[in-house]
Amino acid sequence: MRDVALRAGVSTMTVSRVLSDPGKVSAEVRQRVMAAIEAAGYVPNRLAGSLSSRHSRVIGLIVPSLENSLFAPTIQGISEVLRRNGYQLMVADCGGSDAEEEALVTAFLAQRVAGLVLHNTRHTAAARAMIRRAGIPVVETGTLTPKPLDMVVSYSNHEASRAMTLHLHRLGYRRIGFVSLPAAGNNRALARQGGYRAALAEAGLPPEPRLMLEMPPGLPSGAEAVVRLAEGPVPADAIFFAGDVLAVGALFECQRRGWAVPGRVGIAAFDNIEILGQMVPPITTLRLPRAEIGRRAAEILLDRIQGRSAGPVRVDLGFEIIQRAST
Amino acid sequence: MRDVALRAGVSTMTVSRVLSDPGKVSAEVRQRVMAAIEAAGYVPNRLAGSLSSRHSRVIGLIVPSLENSLFAPTIQGISEVLRRNGYQLMVADCGGSDAEEEALVTAFLAQRVAGLVLHNTRHTAAARAMIRRAGIPVVETGTLTPKPLDMVVSYSNHEASRAMTLHLHRLGYRRIGFVSLPAAGNNRALARQGGYRAALAEAGLPPEPRLMLEMPPGLPSGAEAVVRLAEGPVPADAIFFAGDVLAVGALFECQRRGWAVPGRVGIAAFDNIEILGQMVPPITTLRLPRAEIGRRAAEILLDRIQGRSAGPVRVDLGFEIIQRAST
DNA sequence: TTGTAAGCGTTATCAT
DNA sequence: ATGATAACGCTTACAA
Numbered sequence: 001m002r003d004v005a006l007r008a009g010v011s012t013m014t015v016s017r018v019l020s021d022p023g024k025v026s027a028e029v030r031q032r033v034m035a036a037i038e039a040a041g042y043v044p045n046r047l048a049g050s051l052s053s054r055h056s057r058v059i060g061l062i063v064p065s066l067e068n069s070l071f072a073p074t075i076q077g078i079s080e081v082l083r084r085n086g087y088q089l090m091v092a093d094c095g096g097s098d099a100e101e102e103a104l105v106t107a108f109l110a111q112r113v114a115g116l117v118l119h120n121t122r123h124t125a126a127a128r129a130m131i132r133r134a135g136i137p138v139v140e141t142g143t144l145t146p147k148p149l150d151m152v153v154s155y156s157n158h159e160a161s162r163a164m165t166l167h168l169h170r171l172g173y174r175r176i177g178f179v180s181l182p183a184a185g186n187n188r189a190l191a192r193q194g195g196y197r198a199a200l201a202e203a204g205l206p207p208e209p210r211l212m213l214e215m216p217p218g219l220p221s222g223a224e225a226v227v228r229l230a231e232g233p234v235p236a237d238a239i240f241f242a243g244d245v246l247a248v249g250a251l252f253e254c255q256r257r258g259w260a261v262p263g264r265v266g267i268a269a270f271d272n273i274e275i276l277g278q279m280v281p282p283i284t285t286l287r288l289p290r291a292e293i294g295r296r297a298a299e300i301l302l303d304r305i306q307g308r309s310a311g312p313v314r315v316d317l318g319f320e321i322i323q324r325a326s327t
Numbered sequence: 328m329r330d331v332a333l334r335a336g337v338s339t340m341t342v343s344r345v346l347s348d349p350g351k352v353s354a355e356v357r358q359r360v361m362a363a364i365e366a367a368g369y370v371p372n373r374l375a376g377s378l379s380s381r382h383s384r385v386i387g388l389i390v391p392s393l394e395n396s397l398f399a400p401t402i403q404g405i406s407e408v409l410r411r412n413g414y415q416l417m418v419a420d421c422g423g424s425d426a427e428e429e430a431l432v433t434a435f436l437a438q439r440v441a442g443l444v445l446h447n448t449r450h451t452a453a454a455r456a457m458i459r460r461a462g463i464p465v466v467e468t469g470t471l472t473p474k475p476l477d478m479v480v481s482y483s484n485h486e487a488s489r490a491m492t493l494h495l496h497r498l499g500y501r502r503i504g505f506v507s508l509p510a511a512g513n514n515r516a517l518a519r520q521g522g523y524r525a526a527l528a529e530a531g532l533p534p535e536p537r538l539m540l541e542m543p544p545g546l547p548s549g550a551e552a553v554v555r556l557a558e559g560p561v562p563a564d565a566i567f568f569a570g571d572v573l574a575v576g577a578l579f580e581c582q583r584r585g586w587a588v589p590g591r592v593g594i595a596a597f598d599n600i601e602i603l604g605q606m607v608p609p610i611t612t613l614r615l616p617r618a619e620i621g622r623r624a625a626e627i628l629l630d631r632i633q634g635r636s637a638g639p640v641r642v643d644l645g646f647e648i649i650q651r652a653s654t
Numbered sequence: 655t656t657g658t659a660a661g662c663g664t665t666a667t668c669a670t
Numbered sequence: 671a672t673g674a675t676a677a678c679g680c681t682t683a684c685a686a
Contacts, residue, residue, distance in 0.1 A: 026671060
């Protein structure tokens with residue numbers, strides 16, 4: 001910048017102003033400075049800028065996994081909004097571990113991020129304390145948690161799960177199986193289990209442990225689950241797969257076995273991944289506002305950072321049942 | 328840090344040393360400093376550190392899309408290696424636009440990233456110039472480009488496409504259709520088309536424009552393509568889908584129409600996404616080293632940054648044909 | 655082993 | 671409208 005200032009015959013302050021608030025500089029000087037910037041091939045140093053101004057334009061995002069394509073639309077949504085506003089995105093994955101999340105929060109705070117997006121809604125006490133001390137805004141996106149750190153943008157996993165279960169009941173199913181990811185340490189899976197149980201109670205169906213399964217993520221898990229529940233001691237007439245791509249794996253297994261869907265067993269999924277609608281038969285599922293969650297999360301974060309809002313924010317973006325031929 | 332130093336009764340330099348090279352500080356003082364850090368809830372400011380030392384621990388990654396799950400394993404691989412080495416990852420997507428990539432390169436250089444990973448192998452002249460001036464290492468990962476900016480870690484899209492086409496020929500197919508993403512401005516799609524053409528020539532099959540199609544990404548595109556090529560003026564006996572999830576969409580369409588695969592038409596894909604192996608029938612495809620590309624890219628970048636290597640690097644991680652029931 | 659001083663490249667603040 | 675000066679919080683280089 002010193003170089004640019006010399007070339008343009010002005011002080012570094014003037015160069016700085018041309019970059020940050022061109023209106024404050026006379027047109028003639030601005031021209032000269034711009035030319036000097038061009039000639040010098042000058043790229044401003046935001047590290048120095050942030051250090052001096054005590055404001056950074058970087059947002060940190062921590063997701064349980066970067067590999068899982070479920071997070072992709074959310075990340076894209078965040079990225080989109082940040083980019084439009086001249087902000088940068090730092091990402092990391094914590095593999096669902098609270099301790100790892102804490103370490104990543106520390107690393108991000110050390111980078112002096114201006115805000116955080118956390119997909120998880122469980123955090124270590126140390127992580128909470130650090131974030132509070134740092135005084136930066138935080139958005140949680142994983143589920144509409146009742147006691148957020150700060151702000152939440154999501155949908156209710158409990159309500160979505162409950163709604164789908166009631167929907168299946170309304171369709172006439174009476175032995176509704178439920179398959180989720182392992183619930184230990186996963187607030188989203190827990191909420192979904194809760195919603196399923198609540199719906200059974202409302203519908204007057206007795207809870208049946210042999211109709212509930214927890215499986216690791218992946219297509220083979222879904223395949224295994226459909227067999228266990230449809231051929232089990234209490235054969236399910238429909239199965240609600242509340243996690244990942246389990247429903248896809250299940251339908252493939254039915255195709256391999258020649259089982260009619262929904263004749264032999266109905267199948268419902270939890271997420272609107274594109275493939276569900278293309279399968280034969282297309283699978284009943286929930287439409288979740290994945291991309292919208294990302295966009296809104298970024299927006300309210302920026303609102304807060306730029307002083308356009310204050311106080312707690314809780315945005316429920318809802319969900320929608322998509323009834324298709326599989327149930 | 329000043330606060331920590333006061334609490335521990337030492338200079339800030341000593342605190343700095345405890346953090347960066349604890350061996351240089353006596354055990355007793357180290358204890359005291361650590362305690363002070365804890366008590367103060369001190370989180371070091373890496374912005375200041377990087378500014379002062381002129382080294383950052385942030386790597387920038389630019390992909391064409393964050394939404395496309397194809398990049399997920401690569402991103403995860405990079406993230407994994409960086410995390411292990413105490414580095415941070417900044418990501419952004421350029422939507423396949425060179426101009427946007429240039430803007431993002433500028434933004435990353437302004438953040439003084441220590442290195443760059445670019446998926447694209449096409450760049451604007453300005454982007455090339457900036458990167459050269461910045462003097463930071465760069466890895467390109469999209470394809471084994473002949474004239475890399477600096478380092479490349481990938482596989483050859485040309486060779487992979489050629490190998491699969493020859494494989495189909497060896498299986499007895501003679502009217503091999505080829506579907507790719509739009510090749511304009513996409514070096515990967517271009518390379519795949521080239522490989523297909525080269526294979527036809529080697530096999531002594533005449534090139535047939537009516538057997539080649541460019542389609543936008545997405546399942547419906549694959550569905551449309553299979554119909555157009557299998558019912559076209561020159562009906563394909565096999566189709567090689569060299570892009571995205573086109574093959575999946577195609578097979579679903581065949582299921583809907585009751586077409587036997589491979590009886591009516593053989594189907595081959597380009598990427599080892601999990602679902603291909605689970606479909607009915609499972610789809611012949613190429614195994615590509617997606618995650619490995621990410622890991623290696625990060626590793627050679629760190630090697631270069633930490634002075635463990637110099638000079639051009641070109642890593643060909645190869646590919647592998649997975650023959651399955653769809654061909 | 656520990657400390658002092660200078661400087662990294664900006665911006666905030668106050669002058670002019 | 672422009673400039674001078676002092677931070678911002680650390681690390682490098684040198685000294686003790």
